[in-house]
Amino acid sequence: MRLAPGDLFVTTRKKPTNAEEASAAALAKRHDLPLVAREGRSIAHHAREMGRPAALVVRVDAIHLVSGDARLGFHPNMAARRIAGRGIQGDHYIRVAGIRPGDHVLDCTCGMGADAISAANAVGETGRVVALEAAPILAEIVAAGMAGYGKGSAELRAAMRRVEIIATRAGDYLAALPPRSFDVVAFDPMFAWPQDGAHGLDLVRAFAVDDVPDAAVLTEACRVARRCVVMADGAPGPRLEALSIPIVSQDRRRWWGRIDV
Template sequence: MIVSTSARTNDKLEEKARQIAAELGFSFIKRDKRSVASLQAQYGTGCLIVAKHRLEFHSVDGAEPFFFHPNSASFRVKRLMRGESDPFIDAARLQPGMSLLDCTLGLASDSITASFVTGPAGRVMGIEGNSVLAYIIKHGLTEWESPLQELNEPMKRIEVISGRYQNVLPGLPDQSVDVVYFDPMFTKPILSSKGIAGLRELAVHDELTREIVQEARRVAKQRVILKDHYQSKRFSELGFKQHVRPTSLFHFGTIEAADEMNKEWKE
């Protein structure tokens, strides 16, 4: 990975790019009026471009560059403001003041929506396994100014954790958050959709295991949530109660802290 600036650069922007490169442990390359494609051809790697108002990731496969955008979170928050429901919020049973740990932050749509619901008294943390994506999302959540004012503060409240959930979860205290959430579908064919095609290079292909779910159950005060394809075997194999949504390809599964199923599994 290399870091450079937008074509229209200046000393301030170059210094910012150098700092970001140092933080991420990558090489800073002066743009020198070269195209991104020529930089990638020379160095044979993905490129993080530091522009005035955003960070852009350019993958080596030539897909459209990725940059942070609230995406579907904007529409979801608008629906909630109209008094409509959101399937994720309903499955997690989120309320103002609650806490959520999103173990697969990705594009942060679910975390943004959750932060809107949990409010200033709540807490939303998101773990992202790819350091570059985590950096882009963290920067975007802080710097993005949405025309929907009700979205700006919820975005800024989200705490981004760069790391693998396999490493983060074991270090958290028992019952330290209300809800723990997994959305492993980020590694599925949904990545072929045009809007996020550039993220293939950043995808973390981690499989959810029984051991990790046990850690999540230990950490969760109220419930653990899984989002997956409606035909996924993870629901039954990992002990989740699948909530069927007849018109949707994606279902949510839950493990309630108070349920008998939350006791130690017997082999």
């Protein structure tokens, strides 16, 4: 199933605050989507009335995508475990990319934000992490979630607040940057390769954009990077091979490539 803008409408919970109503109106305006007052009715009722199967439900601390019985909202998931369980030195992505305090990192494929949060934790308060997301609705959900998430450790929450999310394609953003703007440029096109057991991502995949870099985008990434460009791929790394990116780490499911510049 794929979801297009014509499949969506914006609403709130049944008893919204004034701030939630204002946020919902702003979201609907940004994406030219219909705004529907709940009026005590269910999401399913409004979906039938609107002829649109999915709703963006705005709360003060989050935006949820609801389609039938499925619901998608932001959760740090793996990032929380990576920060709490293994720390910077034990995080595979951080080690492959060589990310350290004070670095500026450009994450070209934000997705649900796990890599960006881990990078923000690694670079600390003196660093910077910019995360690009080609799917505008996913960018809204993740940005709202990172800003409003109130659980987990103080370290996790601080890392989330430091991530700058921009809704744009990586190629467009890279082309506008001056040379050597970021220490590390990273790609992890998670929706381009199957992941067994990742059923929770099904609703994300319904509207996600497969922003897999091609040779031209990779050239721009190398121009922008001060130290390296890294990219993840599903085993056995067909996209890494196609782009001639040297493989530096691999396991059963995920391979990493790195270009030092």
